[in-house]
Amino acid sequence: MKKLKETVKNILCPGARVMEEAQRKLDNLTKPRGSLGRLEEFACRVAGITGSISPSVKNKVIFTMAGDHGVACQGVSLYPQEVTAQMVYNFLNGGAGVNVLARHIGSRVVVVDAGIAGDIKTASPIFIGKKVARGTKDFTRGAAMSREEAARSLEAGIEAFEEEDKKERIDIIGLGEMGIANTTAASAITSCITGAAPDETAGRGTGIDDKHLKIKIETIKKALKVNKPDRKDPLDVLSKVGGFEIGALAGLVLAAGARKVPVVVDGFITASAALIASEVSPLVRGYLFASHDSVEKGHAVALKWMRLKPMFDFQMRLGEGTGACLGISMIEAGVKVLNEMATFESAGVSREER
Numbered sequence: 001m002k003k004l005k006e007t008v009k010n011i012l013c014p015g016a017r018v019m020e021e022a023q024r025k026l027d028n029l030t031k032p033r034g035s036l037g038r039l040e041e042f043a044c045r046v047a048g049i050t051g052s053i054s055p056s057v058k059n060k061v062i063f064t065m066a067g068d069h070g071v072a073c074q075g076v077s078l079y080p081q082e083v084t085a086q087m088v089y090n091f092l093n094g095g096a097g098v099n100v101l102a103r104h105i106g107s108r109v110v111v112v113d114a115g116i117a118g119d120i121k122t123a124s125p126i127f128i129g130k131k132v133a134r135g136t137k138d139f140t141r142g143a144a145m146s147r148e149e150a151a152r153s154l155e156a157g158i159e160a161f162e163e164e165d166k167k168e169r170i171d172i173i174g175l176g177e178m179g180i181a182n183t184t185a186a187s188a189i190t191s192c193i194t195g196a197a198p199d200e201t202a203g204r205g206t207g208i209d210d211k212h213l214k215i216k217i218e219t220i221k222k223a224l225k226v227n228k229p230d231r232k233d234p235l236d237v238l239s240k241v242g243g244f245e246i247g248a249l250a251g252l253v254l255a256a257g258a259r260k261v262p263v264v265v266d267g268f269i270t271a272s273a274a275l276i277a278s279e280v281s282p283l284v285r286g287y288l289f290a291s292h293d294s295v296e297k298g299h300a301v302a303l304k305w306m307r308l309k310p311m312f313d314f315q316m317r318l319g320e321g322t323g324a325c326l327g328i329s330m331i332e333a334g335v336k337v338l339n340e341m342a343t344f345e346s347a348g349v350s351r352e353e354r
Contacts, residue, residue, distance in 0.1 A: 015049075036337055065246075088120055101325035186271070246273045268302065292314055293312070294323070
């Protein structure tokens with residue numbers, strides 16, 4: 001818990017004065033004031049987060065955290081549990097959706113085993129082993145993990161960030177995940193923290209039909225009834241109905257906040273992790289950007305709770321970090337405007353008349 005406490009202690013509110021200075025700089029560029037809309041908002045926020053009116057977003061990293069869920073045995077997903085490990089190998093081989101979109105934006109993908117049921121045999125430089133346990137327990141019968149394991153999963157995410165940051169200073173991160181049945185855990189977390197009913201947070205995940213959706217909703221209701229997680233204690237929520245990859249993602253968010261690095265949230269599962277992180281440290285919300293509005297309806301509930309406005313809606317629900325990749329590209333566009341666009345004076349362009 002020591003690393004977790006030290007990390008939280010180092011999270012500060014983004015600099016309001018730097019954001020104001022960045023906006024003044026934007027207002028002096030060759031365009032009508034505010035004409036680039038949210039791109040200007042992104043640039044100002046990155047300036048405030050990093051403490052610089054000329055921030056860099058060159059070193060981009062998508063962290064795809066993987067873990068298995070005992071609740072998969074309840075029939076809440078179309079896919080068997082072994083798909084988690086199989087997809088991790090796909091990530092490592094560069095063949096998944098997140099790999100394609102990461103290459104598109106010039107980002108690295110780092111894959112982290114936070115709690116896969118099987119062993120990942122690889123010497124890949126983009127793989128980090130941080131296994132807390134071989135998957136969570138079925139949380140319809142008791143807690144998904146112990147409180148100690150929950151804390152360990154948070155610290156696993158912090159450590160993964162620190163290890164990559166030591167190699168080369170990270171400028172921005174995107175959140176990604178892989179774990180069969182993890183939308184069930186994300187729904188349970190979101191319902192617990194926000195107070196929304198399970199039928200308002202549970203979606204079709206990998207494409208389940210009405211019959212399986214009903215099973216999923218009843219599974220979440222049972223888990224909340226059996227475990228009675230304390231919504232005011234995020235570590236309790238994580239331990240009772242969470243997942244190891246969700247905990248690791250929450251730790252990653254906290255580590256990024258402590259080191260003044262912007263965080264781009266992907267879909268529903270990563271939003272549930274951001275919920276955990278923001279309950280541990282409310283200040284970390286200032287470091288979060290919501291990439292897209294997922295098809296999973298619980299995603300909108302989580303984003304609303306954190307007061308995050310998504311950048312786009314492309315009807316996406318893949319996860320992995322795919323939406324975060326596209327979100328990073330939009331943030332980078334805003335930062336490039338701030339850094340590279342000419343001023344009225346340098347371009348010899350007349351200002352607006354007032």
